[in-house]
Amino acid sequence: MLRLPDRHRHHFKAPFGRLEPDFSCIVPEIGNSFVCTVGDIVTHNALKHGIVPGIAVVDGHTMRKPCNRVPAVFPRVLSAVNPAGTITRDLVDTLKAAVSSPPALIIVEGEEDLAVIPLALILAPGSIILYGQPGEGVVIRKIDESARTEARRLLACFVPGDDGGLEL
Numbered sequence: 001m002l003r004l005p006d007r008h009r010h011h012f013k014a015p016f017g018r019l020e021p022d023f024s025c026i027v028p029e030i031g032n033s034f035v036c037t038v039g040d041i042v043t044h045n046a047l048k049h050g051i052v053p054g055i056a057v058v059d060g061h062t063m064r065k066p067c068n069r070v071p072a073v074f075p076r077v078l079s080a081v082n083p084a085g086t087i088t089r090d091l092v093d094t095l096k097a098a099v100s101s102p103p104a105l106i107i108v109e110g111e112e113d114l115a116v117i118p119l120a121l122i123l124a125p126g127s128i129i130l131y132g133q134p135g136e137g138v139v140i141r142k143i144d145e146s147a148r149t150e151a152r153r154l155l156a157c158f159v160p161g162d163d164g165g166l167e168l
Contacts, residue, residue: 001087001163003158003160003161004114011154015133016131016147017139017140019139023042026140034102034128035130036123036129038113054104055095055099058105060107079106080093080109082108084110086110116151124143126142128143
């Protein structure tokens with residue numbers, strides 16, 4: 001497990017990609033790209049706009065409040081445990097399993113927010129990650145070497161958890 005210390009949380013306030021205030025602004029550029037969504041509301045909005053993610057990662061909450069918009073369009077549902085402020089081996093292994101055999105919905109017990117970081121390192125170039133920036137809009141990030149470099153920089157902010165950490 002990797003844990004994000006409080007002193008590094010400010011690095012995660014800025015969007016990991018381009019922030020758009022309205023979901024409809026990003027729809028035209030999705031094209032035939034492989035899309036992953038992270039978050040209940042962004043997954044709901046993607047489906048509402050006709051975008052079926054190859055992988056959707058949700059936790060049943062939005063801004064720490066229960067959200068019952070779990071999509072029923074995925075033929076395969078996986079689960080992972082990932083406490084707030086962490087990236088667990090369980091989450092990473094589940095993301096890898098989903099990427100190797102999409103489509104899949106991953107339901108996270110805990111928080112899914114930080115799944116964006118390992119996804120940026122696991123997904124094929126050209127894939128797109130969408131996630132919500134609460135109160136501001138949707139963030140879109142195309143996977144390329146720049147995204148991987150930034151993900152590795154953010155990953156360096158983490159410290160090993162009680163189990164000794166993990167390698168990505």
